[in-house]
Amino acid sequence: MSLSSAERAPRSPGDQALAYALVSPAVAVALAIAVLPLLYALWLSFQDWYLLRNPQPIWGGFKNFSALLADSALWSAFWRTCVWTLGTVAVEIALALPLALLLNRDSAIARAASALILLPWVMPFIVLGYGWRFLLDSEVGALHAVLQALGVADTSSVLNDPNLALGVIIFISGWKGMPFMVLALLAALKSIPDELYEAAAIDGAGHWQRFVTITVPLIQNTVVIIGLVLGILAFYSFDLPWIMTRGGPQDATTILGITMFKAVFTDLRPAYAAAISVVMLLILAGAALTLLQLRRRD
Amino acid sequence: MNDKRLIDVALDALTILLVVLLLAPIIWVFVASIRPDADLMTRSLIPAQVTFEHFADILSRSDFLIALRNSLLVGGSVALLTVLIALPAAYSLSRFTYRGRDAIGFLILATQMLPAVAVLVPIVVIVRSLGLANTLTALTVTHLALGLPIAVWMLKGYIDAVPRELEEASMMEGSTQLGAMVRITLPLIRPAIVAVGTFAFVLSWGEFLLALALITSTDVKTLPLALQTLFDPYSFSWGVVMAGGVVIGAPAVLLFFLFRNQLVGGLTAGGIKG
Structure with missing residues (x-):
């Protein structure tokens, strides 16, 4: 019997046991940190548990879910999260596409730039959040001075303006995700072969025509799939709006992650928060199914 | 030909300009950390004076030093545990064929896609009912989820690339499968092991949400939480806050660039299509 190096049958029951033993700690971590909490959240979402009234959870059926549907603050947080998610992905694409086209050249500067551009992605949220708060501060912020000169901001920071804060933080969120x-x-x-462009050039196609007929169709899938991945991440954001404005001013930047956090820590309603996270998960599952469907199509 | 040279130079110049613009907020944090507060108030773009007083200031605060120690402790433990758990798992997924292997691989990868916000509520309730709130143990265990799945998949890729024949030759000479792994495969993938450990450390070092939800007392706070306390609304200095930001951000940047090639390769190999 020859042993191929790719796949082969286990040699003995001892090998099987060894294989399971080696993988089991990683499986245990995945169960403890992902699967178990998800099941527990599902159970919790059917409990009635308001810490100021009853210290232990009692069965509440669909109570949380009907409360959730009637919660107008939650609905506005939901719509705000949709704007936030689509806005973040739109900023990511708008910044990344021209940049990628520019960096897709064989020069030392382009190579160095494509490494440096990853910095916003690797820097922790807490550092970037305070960095931007500093830039936009009404007393010392350099960017605030620019915005003031342009007439966008008045004497107080744009982060204190209920009409502007969300847009500003969406931009920052997109800027952070752009490197990916x-x-x-x-x-x-x-991965696009140069011959395609050369052939099109011989046929007399101009720069714009080549971009539209060759580049766009060939990168479309990447934009859609990475856009969905980044969209899921954006949908579950918490750090940036919390660090920058705590969801304010006047709930202007309160997205679902913040609503959920406040439901546990401010309102002391963990079961209600669990119900919110279950609903968010259903929406995520919908998005993930769409993603798989799209991947299967190519 | 001259035209093409000119275009190349122009595109390079445009690249430099755009990168500087996009990185300006990060550069600004680093520059502000070494400017005196009076100089910051002038809003000028060029620092008139350079000082390290903000770093001296934060490093003389006991709460910041405690947080620094806690972050090192948690990050170090997370890095070590991630490697110790991911390596055998990756080896098992790469070298053995068994029932449920693909499902296990998928389960591990799927946890990477799960955002922390999605499991925050149950984790907080579970940690509290276990009496582990305000402990570094709880933070360490939950931080394992940040880097472990990607570590398993990256290491699996590297082990796949090591020819089995090398291990088989060693086993012919009488060593066990595990012995062959330790003696032959491990040294070959050492750079990848260091890279995933570092990656896990960096992710834990900057993590904010789980720390915020699980930790409230000063003696177990990590750096991101300590940075928040530097931001005292009544008497604070932007220079000090930025210096704290540099302390948190610099290791992430440094370690990322040391292992950039392994990590970028790993991210694209980890199932996200390029």
């Missing part, structure tokens, strides 16, 4: 899209787009662009 650049990375993916660069990989997609590099």
Whole structure:
């Protein structure tokens, strides 16, 4: 019997046991930190548990879910989260596409730039959040001075303006996620054979025409799939709006992650918060199914 | 030909300009950390004076030093545990064929896709009912979820690339399968092991949400939480806050660039299509 190096049958029951033993700690961690909490959240979402009234959870059936549907603050947080998610992904694409096209060249500067551009992605939220707060501060902020000169901001920071705060933080959120899209787009662009462009050039196609007929169709899938991945991440945001404005001013930046956090820590209603996270998960599952469907199509 | 050179130079110049613009907020944090507060108030773009007083200031605060120690402790434990758990798992997934292997691989990968917000509520309730609120143990265990799945998949990729024949030759000479793994495969993938450990450390080092939800007392706070306390609304200095930001951000940046190639390769190999 020859042993191929890719796949082969186990040699003995001892090998089988060894294989399971080696993988079991990782499985235990996955069960303890992902599967068990998800099941527990599902159970919790059917409990009635308001810490100021009853210290222990009691069965509440669909109580949380009907409360959730009637919660107008939650509904506005939901719509705000939709705007936040779509806005973040739109900013990511708008920043990443021109950048990727520019960096898709064989020069030392382009290579160095495609490494440096990853910095917003690797820097922790807490550092970037305070960095931007500093830039936008009404007393010392350099960017605030610029916005004031442009007439966008008045004497107080744009972060204190209920009409502007969400848009500003959406931009920052997209800026933070942009490097991931650049990375993916660069990989997609590099896989397009030069011959396609050369052939089109011989046929007399101009720059714009080549971009529309060759580049766009070939990077479309990457944009959609990475956009969905980044969209899921954005949907579950918490750090940036919390660090920058705590969800304010006047709930202007309260997205679902913040509503959920406040439901546990401010309102002391963990079961209600669990119900919110179950609903968020259903929406995530819907998005993930769409993603799989799209991946299968290519 | 000259035209093409000119275009190349112009595109390079445009690249530099855009990158500086996009990185300006990060550069600004680093620059502000070494400017005196009076200089910051002038809003000028060029620092008139350079000082390290903000770093001296935060490093003389006991709460910040405690947080620094806690972050090192948690990050170090997370890195070590991630490697110790991910390596055998990756080896098992790569070298053995058994019932449920693909499902197990999928389960581990799926936990990477799960955002912390999605499991925050149950984790907080479970940790509290176990009496582990305000402990570094709880933070360490939950931080394992940050880097473990990607570590398993990256290491699996590297082990896949090591020819089995090398291990088989060693086993012919009488060593066990595990012995062959330790003696032959482990040294070959050492750079990848260091990279995933570092990655896990960096993710834990900057993690905010779980720390915020699980930790309230000063003696177990980590750096991101300590940075928040530097931001005292009545008497604080932007320079000090930015210096704290540099302390948190610099290791992430440094370690990322040391292992950039392994990590970028791993991210694309980890199932996210490029």
